[in-house]
Amino acid sequence: MRGVDVSETDVALRGLTKRFGEMVAVDNLDLDIPRGGFFALLGPSGCGKTTTLRMIGGFEEPTAGTIELAGKDITQQPPHKRDVNTVFQSYALFPHMTVAENVAFGLERKKVDKAERKTRVAEALELVELGALASRRPTQMSGGQQQRVALARALVNRPRALLLDEPLGALDLRLRKQLQLELSQIQRDVGITFIHVTHDQEEAMTMADTIAVMRDGRIDQLGSATELYDHPRTAFVANFLGNSNLIDADVVSSSGAFAEVDADGGARLRVPARALSPNSSAKIRIGVRPEKMKLEAANGTPQAGDSSALLGHIVDAAYIGLATQYVVRTDGGADLQVFVQNNSDANSGLNEGDRVVATWDPEHTFVVEREEPNAG
Amino acid sequence: MRTPLDRLRDGLLGVWSLGAVVFLFVPIFVIVLFSFNDNQGRFNFTWQGFTLRHWADPFGVEGLQQAFVTSLGLAALTTIIAVILGVCVALALVRHKWRGRGATGGLVFLPLATPEVVLGAALLGWFLTLGLIRGFVTLVIAHVMFTLGYVVITIRARLEGMDVHIEEAAMDLGANQWTTLRKITLPLLAPGIAAASLLCFAISIDDFVVSNFNAGQTVTFPLFVYGAARQGVPPQVNVLATAMLLFVVLLMFVNLGFQRRSARRQNREMETTPALGL
Numbered sequence: 001m002r003g004v005d006v007s008e009t010d011v012a013l014r015g016l017t018k019r020f021g022e023m024v025a026v027d028n029l030d031l032d033i034p035r036g037g038f039f040a041l042l043g044p045s046g047c048g049k050t051t052t053l054r055m056i057g058g059f060e061e062p063t064a065g066t067i068e069l070a071g072k073d074i075t076q077q078p079p080h081k082r083d084v085n086t087v088f089q090s091y092a093l094f095p096h097m098t099v100a101e102n103v104a105f106g107l108e109r110k111k112v113d114k115a116e117r118k119t120r121v122a123e124a125l126e127l128v129e130l131g132a133l134a135s136r137r138p139t140q141m142s143g144g145q146q147q148r149v150a151l152a153r154a155l156v157n158r159p160r161a162l163l164l165d166e167p168l169g170a171l172d173l174r175l176r177k178q179l180q181l182e183l184s185q186i187q188r189d190v191g192i193t194f195i196h197v198t199h200d201q202e203e204a205m206t207m208a209d210t211i212a213v214m215r216d217g218r219i220d221q222l223g224s225a226t227e228l229y230d231h232p233r234t235a236f237v238a239n240f241l242g243n244s245n246l247i248d249a250d251v252v253s254s255s256g257a258f259a260e261v262d263a264d265g266g267a268r269l270r271v272p273a274r275a276l277s278p279n280s281s282a283k284i285r286i287g288v289r290p291e292k293m294k295l296e297a298a299n300g301t302p303q304a305g306d307s308s309a310l311l312g313h314i315v316d317a318a319y320i321g322l323a324t325q326y327v328v329r330t331d332g333g334a335d336l337q338v339f340v341q342n343n344s345d346a347n348s349g350l351n352e353g354d355r356v357v358a359t360w361d362p363e364h365t366f367v368v369e370r371e372e373p374n375a376g
Numbered sequence: 377m378r379t380p381l382d383r384l385r386d387g388l389l390g391v392w393s394l395g396a397v398v399f400l401f402v403p404i405f406v407i408v409l410f411s412f413n414d415n416q417g418r419f420n421f422t423w424q425g426f427t428l429r430h431w432a433d434p435f436g437v438e439g440l441q442q443a444f445v446t447s448l449g450l451a452a453l454t455t456i457i458a459v460i461l462g463v464c465v466a467l468a469l470v471r472h473k474w475r476g477r478g479a480t481g482g483l484v485f486l487p488l489a490t491p492e493v494v495l496g497a498a499l500l501g502w503f504l505t506l507g508l509i510r511g512f513v514t515l516v517i518a519h520v521m522f523t524l525g526y527v528v529i530t531i532r533a534r535l536e537g538m539d540v541h542i543e544e545a546a547m548d549l550g551a552n553q554w555t556t557l558r559k560i561t562l563p564l565l566a567p568g569i570a571a572a573s574l575l576c577f578a579i580s581i582d583d584f585v586v587s588n589f590n591a592g593q594t595v596t597f598p599l600f601v602y603g604a605a606r607q608g609v610p611p612q613v614n615v616l617a618t619a620m621l622l623f624v625v626l627l628m629f630v631n632l633g634f635q636r637r638s639a640r641r642q643n644r645e646m647e648t649t650p651a652l653g654l
Binding site: 057058059078079080084085086088089090092093094095096105106109110153154157 | 539541542544545546547548549550551552555559560563564
């Protein structure tokens with residue numbers, strides 16, 4: 001196709017702000033979306049992700065800030081002049097046209113000649129495996145098929161960027177899983193920048209190269225799925241992507257690869273020094289993913305080894321097939337979630353009320369800022 | 377288990393239903409029947425024998441043809457103007473935000489709620505004040521005024537049920553506002569526009585009250601019938617009324633046929649195309 005420079009920016013948002021009356025939907029957003037990748041805007045409803053996408057598409061006018069596409073300022077351009085196409089959540093297919101006519105609509109507007117139009121429509125329908133249904137009406141199709149038509153209708157124009165507004169939101173779970181894989185496959189095949197809006201963290205992690213987690217009109221954290229999951233920088237990200245155990249801690253010393261912290265009423269734990277940002281205060285919160293913890297029956301105090309450890313007792317155990325979910329109340333009063341995989345009988349015999357020690361590799365500890373109790 | 381009481385109730389229900397149907401259709405039947413009445417003299421109230429002579433000469437009464445043509449023209453022109461205006465008003469009300477939108481939305485329905493006599497008299501006063509000569513033009517103005525609300529209601533309901541994203545998708549795919557209106561919005565509104573047109577035409581063609589105030593020297597079909605009634609309604613009026621009735625019934629069957637055909641086509645396509653499980 002074209003020589004894709006990975007560092008090239010396709011869509012750049014500069015100080016982008018949108019207010020609806022008093023409500024700030026998007027708050028001074030700066031964002032560079034790299035060329036040719038699968039980019040996800042992830043956040044709960046009302047975080048401003050759809051508004052951001054609609055501003056890129058040209059359907060909402062920014063209150064302030066600029067939008068650049070391929071280096072050109074398009075902030076003032078109407079939607080029909082922008083080289084982006086959208087897949088709407090409701091698909092928004094034209095009900096009075098056949099599938100082929102739907103897909104050909106954009107090419108007709110661009111005055112692509114009839115022969116080429118026909119080839120490209122056929123190609124686009126092949127791409128989404130709907131070649132056989134070209135003469136059908138959208139109303140006679142299932143949700144999954146309609147979704148594919150919407151995708152073909154947008155992709156056939158070979159836009160600079162494809163905007164997807166929760167495109168799988170209306171489908172049932174199985175179909176959604178299947179289309180997630182197909183969508184990322186198609187993105188790799190066509191090499192067009194995909195900007196995908198979703199509230200489903202699993203969907204974002206399955207498909208996207210880069211995820212921007214949005215909250216209250218701002219980006220909380222941006223990175224790959226692994227970065228966001230293993231090194232969340234805010235409590236919000238830590239809890240929005242998967243489960244986290246977060247405990248308040250005070251830094252007591254920092255030297256070498258690990259810093260020592262006091263947590264949970266006196267337990268001395270270690271955290272990787274790189275997880276501490278230089279300007280973070282001594283009062284922090286540390287976090288560990290539930291599946292990174294191990295449980296053992298406690299005999300005496302935890303031995304001072306390489307692992308971090310907290311003592312407590314089991315208050316709840318739920319068997320969910322491939323794992324058992326324990327809730328451990330530590331001696332300091334914190335409730336920890338621990339997922340233990342049922343791949344051996346090593347943990348059998350742990351029951352509610354048992355004294356246990358929860359241990360984990362200090363490398364798996366991440367640090368988030370301690371927020372005021374009333375924040376968020 | 378059906379008791380005799382049940383059977384009695386069902387029987388009575390049948391009789392009652394039949395009565396209702398007769399009540400509704402006897403007047404229409406009389407109109408049709410008396411278009412074939414071989415009446416002698418001015419009056420057409422008693423059955424005097426069968427004839428086709430009125431059907432052979434439907435415009436054989438002085439002024440009837442003129443009135444009928446005037447009414448058709450008036451209804452057609454009213455429909456065209458009211459539908460174009462009404463579609464614009466509905467689009468503005470549903471798709472755009474502007475000062476006075478709420479007020480306009482309410483005011484459009486006012487002529488529907490106003491008694492026709494009041495409307496007719498008020499319009500007459502207004503035309504006199506403006507010094508407009510009453511005739512075909514004032515009739516068109518009056519008819520557009522009281523049909524506009526029906527168009528706005530019909531089109532607005534259809535627009536509100538339409539996914540805004542469909543029009544956005546058209547613009548997203550490179551269509552400017554005009555192309556979007558022409559290729560997407562209007563075709564999707566077509567059933568609503570058809571319904572509004574029929575409604576407009578029907579209301580305009582049988583309006584008497586407002587027309588009576590504002591017609592001046594112009595005579596519409598209802599005005600003609602009213603005038604003729606004083607000296608005996610000629611059977612030709614029955615002929616034209618029957619013809620209009622037949623025309624409307626024909627339209628209904630055509631519409632029904634279209635609906636049946638498209639439903640059948642959909643079913644057939646659903647059956648012949650293999651289900652893909654998606």
